[in-house]
Amino acid sequence: QVQLQESGPGLVKPSETLSLTCIVSGGSISYYWSWIRQPPGKGLEWIGYIHYTGSTKYNPSLKSRVTMSVDTSKNQFSLKLSSVTAADTALYYCARSDWKMGLDVWGLGTTVTVSS
Amino acid sequence: SFVLAQPPSASVAPGQTATITCGGNNIGRKSVHWYQQKPGQAPVLVVYDDRDRPSGIPERFSGSNSGNTATLTISRVEAGDEADYYCQVWESSSDHVVFGGGTQLSVL
Numbered sequence: 001q002v003q004l005q006e007s008g009p010g011l012v013k014p015s016e017t018l019s020l021t022c023i024v025s026g027g028s029i030s031y032y033w034s035w036i037r038q039p040p041g042k043g044l045e046w047i048g049y050i051h052y053t054g055s056t057k058y059n060p061s062l063k064s065r066v067t068m069s070v071d072t073s074k075n076q077f078s079l080k081l082s083s084v085t086a087a088d089t090a091l092y093y094c095a096r097s098d099w100k101m102g103l104d105v106w107g108l109g110t111t112v113t114v115s116s
Numbered sequence: 117s118f119v120l121a122q123p124p125s126a127s128v129a130p131g132q133t134a135t136i137t138c139g140g141n142n143i144g145r146k147s148v149h150w151y152q153q154k155p156g157q158a159p160v161l162v163v164y165d166d167r168d169r170p171s172g173i174p175e176r177f178s179g180s181n182s183g184n185t186a187t188l189t190i191s192r193v194e195a196g197d198e199a200d201y202y203c204q205v206w207e208s209s210s211d212h213v214v215f216g217g218g219t220q221l222s223v224l
Binding site: 043044046049057059100103106107 | 216
């Protein structure tokens, strides 16, 4: 059974770059993979997705600050969000994505706080 | 960009039927997915492609989609169904994923 595990620093300083990795275990990485975030007490926001071939699509509201990458040899993919502010404080999830099947596998999420 | 509109809250008595709507322009032409999120937990897919259920999801969860409204229906509601519910589509024209704002379901 496919499992996802997010990892990365829980605290990032304002103006710096947030970096997270999602490890895929128990299955193939040959899918689309999304990053989603949820600010405290708010709803889900899609950040973007990456295909295992490396193609990406980002939320227009974050596009200028987002970079996603994939490492198929390690069965993992990553998120970088630059120039962070307090508004980027959130619970960050990775999820397997398909237009017809939905986001059917989610990681447990990792909390990132932006603070000096 | 495509917008999905959900009522912020809904309430239902145990044993009754809960209906949660998701509005969007011609949403009936898209595949709609629904997620359940309980406090402190990651979202769980409960309905995909308008009306299909992943394995392990009770038959009490069903979906429909037509015109400008998609609907998640929960029959014989239980206390454990109390959660936030989100609809989601993959917007084909922009190739973006879009979530609704979420509906908090209270079981009275």
